[in-house]
Amino acid sequence: MADDERRHGGGDYEPGTTDERVGMQALEERGLDPVELRERLIDAIGAEFSTYYYYTNLRMHLAGHEDYKEITEDARLEDRAHFELVAPRVYELGGHLPVDIGDFMGRASCPHAELPTPMEGEGVDPSELDAEGILEVLLEAERCAIRTWSEVCDMTHGKDPRTYDMASRILQEEIEHEAWFVELLSMERDGEINPAGHFVRGEPGDAPYSTNRRINDSA
Numbered sequence: 001m002a003d004d005e006r007r008h009g010g011g012d013y014e015p016g017t018t019d020e021r022v023g024m025q026a027l028e029e030r031g032l033d034p035v036e037l038r039e040r041l042i043d044a045i046g047a048e049f050s051t052y053y054y055y056t057n058l059r060m061h062l063a064g065h066e067d068y069k070e071i072t073e074d075a076r077l078e079d080r081a082h083f084e085l086v087a088p089r090v091y092e093l094g095g096h097l098p099v100d101i102g103d104f105m106g107r108a109s110c111p112h113a114e115l116p117t118p119m120e121g122e123g124v125d126p127s128e129l130d131a132e133g134i135l136e137v138l139l140e141a142e143r144c145a146i147r148t149w150s151e152v153c154d155m156t157h158g159k160d161p162r163t164y165d166m167a168s169r170i171l172q173e174e175i176e177h178e179a180w181f182v183e184l185l186s187m188e189r190d191g192e193i194n195p196a197g198h199f200v201r202g203e204p205g206d207a208p209y210s211t212n213r214r215i216n217d218s219a
């Protein structure tokens with residue numbers, strides 16, 4: 001049997017070309033626009049990167065609430081894992097991260113998770129910050145992440161198994177994150193017990209579903 005007679009032996013491109021990606025053509029053949037998906041992914045991981053930064057700031061202002069700090073740290077590091085998991089996919093789809101980080105942040109698909117107290121002069125007055133306000137910001141950031149990755153799951157389901165797998169693993173963690181902050185805010189603000197069913201991650205930012213392969217991972 002000649003090579004081009006084999007079921008998947010060739011495609012409608014010049015063998016050896018680097019101008020075409022079969023990994024993108026395969027999506028088009030299934031009715032998914034790979035460029036639209038790629039741009040949506042850049043927006044989504046812009047939000048993950050933004051959240052990673054802003055959660056650092058939120059965590060700093062939870063001093064005295066060590067349990068809240070620890071959970072915020074888990075969510076913070078897992079958002080970094082989400083960024084790192086999906087960033088290579090942007091390149092596989094023929095794209096690249098924005099050259100300018102300001103552009104990247106400008107197109108993030110979620111609002112920045114800023115400290116809840118209005119800025120006074122050049123800084124924030126820490127005495128006006130309370131855990132309740134910070135937990136509300138954290139909760140709404142997680143909800144935006146759930147909406148973001150649910151949309152990616154919907155776009156890719158049955159069409160792009162690779163991106164779907166990434167998005168669904170991230171979504172599992174975002175749903176957990178929402179439950180964590182529902183529990184904490186319920187008690188902090190309303191004095192209500194509203195369990196998440198969560199105890200602790202094994203390590204800070206464990207990312208049990210979404211962690212990327214780590215350099216120097218001895219496991």
Ligand SMILES: [Fe+2]
Pocket residue numbers: 048078079082145170174
């Ligand atoms: Fe995330």
Ligand SMILES: [Fe+2]
Pocket residue numbers: 075078079142145173174177
């Ligand atoms: Fe999250």
